[in-house]
């Protein structure tokens with residue numbers, strides 16, 4: 746997978762793209778992570794990337810031309826590499842975007858080329874949304890100074906799903922939100938720490954009993970913290986009955 750980030754602050758990505766899981770995925774050639782400073786594509790007289798809003802009002806708006814120029818540059822570069830098959834998803838990070846979910850991350854992890862548009866100021870010229878962008882995403886209902894941190898979050902959750910990125914000890918398949926429920930509690934040695942014991946079920950060695958305990962814990966935790974997730978989770982009839990009993994308590 747190729748990922749390009751269009752940003753005015755490429756230096757923000759050096760640490761994130763170089764460290765840990767993303768750094769290893771890059772070294773393994775599983776993903777290529779690039780930043781493009783769209784100021785390099787502001788080919789107007791004053792090299793400006795933003796301008797005052799038509800209709801007046803405060804703040805500045807990101808011009809369309811530099812962002813279109815940067816996006817077209819990376820698309821041309823990728824298609825010249827001969828490895829591109831589908832056209833890229835061009836993702837605008839903004840508070841008005843579609844909420845990011847694990848399902849959306851899974852959908853994006855199947856793509857071959859992702860381009861992220863990270864803006865600042867008051868926002869973007871609408872023609873970027875209307876004629877360039879394929880997706881608008883938000884990482885939550887809050888306002889940040891720019892789209893860079895949201896882009897890092899999306900890239901992190903997408904790249905970890907790519908085959909070969911996580912060793913099998915951290916398999917992405919069973920983590921929470923994948924089966925629609927919150928994760929069960931985890932324990933490791935020692936079996937007793939300051940008098941606090943690991944639940945007997947986990948020490949039993951009975952795989953079936955352990956799976957049952959874990960599933961029950963996920964259900965209980967989801968019921969307590971995120972009951973709305975239970976509406977869409979895939980549950981057995983027996984689990985639905987158990988929930989009905991426990992909802993009333």
Ligand SMILES: CN(C)c1ccccc1CNc1ccc(C(N)=O)cn1
Pocket residue numbers: 838839840864865866867868869882883884885886887888889890891892895
């Ligand atoms: C400068 N602002 C307010 C702005 C205005 C319009 C678009 C983008 C931005 C950049 N800021 C963002 C971006 C994304 C998110 C999110 N929740 O994903 C939060 N803030």
